[in-house]
Amino acid sequence: MSSSPEPVPRPRPLDGLRVVDFSSSVAGQYAGRLLAMQGADVVLVEPPEGTPTRRTPPLSPDGTESYLFRHLNQGKRAAAWPGAGLLDGVDVVLRDQGAPLPVPLAATVVDCELGDFPPDGPYARWQGSEMVHQALSGVMNATGSVDREPIYGLGQRASYATGTTAYISVLAALHERRRSGRGQQVRASVFESTAAMGQNLVSQASYNGTEETRAAYPGFLAVLRCRDAWVVLFAIRNWPSLCHVFGLDELLDDPRFTTSGDRLANWPAVVARLQERAAGMAADDVVAGLQRGRVSAEKVTGLAELVESEQWRLRSMLSEVGDGESALRRLFVVDDADGPVDADVPGPSPRLQVAEPAGGAR
Incomplete structure (x- = not known):
């Protein structure tokens, strides 16, 4: 009895594409990860x-490995500078803004430069940290309580947004190359990408000269402390479902809350009643009930709980990629005629390579 043949791996959208990543930033190396x-x-x-991200926290307990480097570079190969012959037949180059290349690029190459600020703008000579970029973008100005300091969003979110911008720009240039046969230079800056993260903050200021503040959010938003965790809900619709979940059916007949406009005008009173009931309820029960009633709600969880959550398990968000490394996978799925193709991590992060001395001697 013959065994069934092994399934043939389905081709992925960028199979055969050659990318050389000279970048030293989180943004550039994240763009490379998305391509991989x-x-x-x-x-x-x-x-x-080694690239600077090899020394960027968070580090392993013994201080020898950067978890950030691992995340940014899983699925890549490594080579030592200057890497003779690396640019032969290359399709895409990722590099820091203004960084030189060892040899001129062919006319077919997509050359992507990433930097803090646009090289031809008023901040061209500036350098910015994550906090500086979040402040300049206006995001911090609109985040936090009105009577407190603005809230700084931790992590590398500005750089990840820039890496995503670079990735999309590279794909657009590759798509155009199929028509013209020519490469082109594309740019992505943290300054511009972070401004785009602010949704309509920039356009609002441009159109009417106003800006968002840290005043109370003018909508049906509530942040409730349940007995075991916080829950965030947005109840722009399905008022009856909201009342039923919290056992507040008497509010359905309260004239203060008859129309949507009435509820908005008296929303602080609604939130106060919701908080009274939420204090004795489990966060998971609240979220499940609200979602069944088609009210947007989610539990605020820590990373450890998120990793163990049913949602991450069902979506297979983590995979083992070798060398004892776990990787985030399935950031998105690409559909083709035969169904979805996973965006997956093909292997662990690379070990540092040492250039051979001239003549090949060791």
Whole structure:
């Protein structure tokens, strides 16, 4: 009895694409990771001491490995600078803004530069940290309580947004290359990408000269402390469902809350009643009931709880990729005629490569 043949792996959108990643930033290396997840062969080129992200926290308990580097570079290969012959037949180059290249690029190459600020703008000579970029974008100005300091969003969110911008820009240039046969230079800056994260903050200021503040949110938003966790809900619709979940059916006949306009005018009173009931309820029960009633709601969870959650398990958000590394996968799925193709991580992060001495001697 013959065994069933092994399934043939389905091709991924960027199979056969060659990418050389000279970048030293979170943004550039994240763009490379996204390309690798779609099948591109991505080579990270590093100086002898290693790319700066190898030393960027959070670090392993013994201080020898950066978890950030691991996340940004899983699925790539590594090469030592300057990497002779690396640019032969390359399709895409990722590099820091203004950084030189060892050789001129062919006319077919998509050359992507990433930097803090646009090189031809008023901040061209500036350098910015994550906090600086969040402040300049206006996001911090609108985040937090009105009587407190603005809230700084932790992590590398501005850089991840920039890496995503670069990734999309590279794909657009590759799409155009199919028509013209020519490469082009594309740019992505943290300054511009972070401004785009602010939704309509920039356009609002441009159109009417006003800006968002940290005053109370003018909508049906509530942040409630349940007995075991916080819950965030947005109840722009399905008022009866909201009342039923919290056992407040008497509010349905309260003239203060008859129409949507009435409820908005008296929303602080609604939130106060919701909070009274939420204090004795489990967060999971609240979220499940609200979602059944088609009211937007979610539990505020820590990372450890999120990793163990049913949603992450059902979506297979984590995978083992070798060398004892776990990876985030399935950031998005690409559909083709035969169904969805996973955006997955093809392997672990690369080990630092040491350039051979001239003549090949060791």
